[in-house]
Amino acid sequence: MAVILKKPEMINQQVGWCGGCGHGIVQRLVAECCEELDLVEKTIQVVDIACAYWSIDTLNCDGIAGPHGRCAAVATGIKKVLPDSNVYIHAGDGCSYVIGLAETCYAAQRNVPVTMIVVNNGIFGMTGGQMCPATTLVGDKTVSSKKGRDDTVAGEPFDMLNIIQNYPIAYAARGALYDSKHIDETKKMLKRGFEYQRDNKGFSIIEILSPCPTNWKMSPVDAMVKLKEENEKIFPVKVYVDNGGEQIG
Incomplete structure (x- = not known):
């Protein structure tokens, strides 16, 4: 029997991400998870002042744009005031692991029951394609590393x-968007993060490997190949922690 696919009702308008960007896929997966778990009316999104910001115009839920890098702190405040809400963060790797590294770590240390989604595209996207100290691969060229990232100068990316x-x-888990199988697995990770928040089990972080064709200066197809053949070698797709801190990977 044919399966009829339709747009989640939570998505109420188009958005302005670049062609081939993975943020739109993430947004759809979030909407599907919230609808399937009946969390739409309780959902509050915290987005970064960067590529993720577009989501606040598109999803039919409450939301706020936190200062750049401070999403985890803003989400913590919301969850403390509205503990029954479904608070999730949609941010990039630069926001979460560089500018907001302290905020991310303290939300984790406090085990705040929010769901943090980190889109890892290996670059600072919205600000023009600068090197991200946390995730840009050694040798990758950016507007701030024109000859390629030099590990003797900038160090190496870290997991x-x-x-x-x-x-x-x-x-804690990492998914990827380069094929349908991994998109399905990423959705399962996101749903687990929302379920653990619903059940008040604590802090969840789901990192998602995503292409950035515009700043990588690649076609969308080539960007997906790079994601699979290069980025995933440094950032393995797997579950790191599940069920209240039990380490399994």
Whole structure:
């Protein structure tokens, strides 16, 4: 029997992301999870002042744009005031792991029951394509590393989930968007993060490997290939922590 696919009702208008960007896929997965878990009316999104900001105009739920890098702190405040709400963060790797590294770590240390989604596209996207110290691969060219990232100058990228799995959190996982199989697995990770918040089990972080064709200066197809063949070698797709801090990966 044919399966009829339709747009989630939570998505109420089009948005302005670049062609081939993964943020739109993430947004749809969030909407599907919230609808399937009957969380739409309780949902409050916290978006970064960067690429993720477009989501606040598109999803039919309450939301706020936190100062750049401070999303985890803003989400913490909302959850403390409205503990029954479904608070999730939609932010990038630069926001979460560089400018807002302290805020992300303290939300994890406090095990605040929010769901943090980090879109890892290996670059500062909205500000023009600068190198991201946390995630830009060695050798990758950006507007601030025109000859390619030099590890003797800028160091190497680091796997933040390897670090954050040592905090007293409920869930940490990394998905990817380069094919339908991994998109389905990423949706399962997101749903787990929302379920753990619903059940008050603690802090969840789901990092998602996503392409940035515009700033990588690639076609959308080539960007997906790079994501699979290069980025995933440094940032493995797997579950790091599940069910109240039990380490499994």
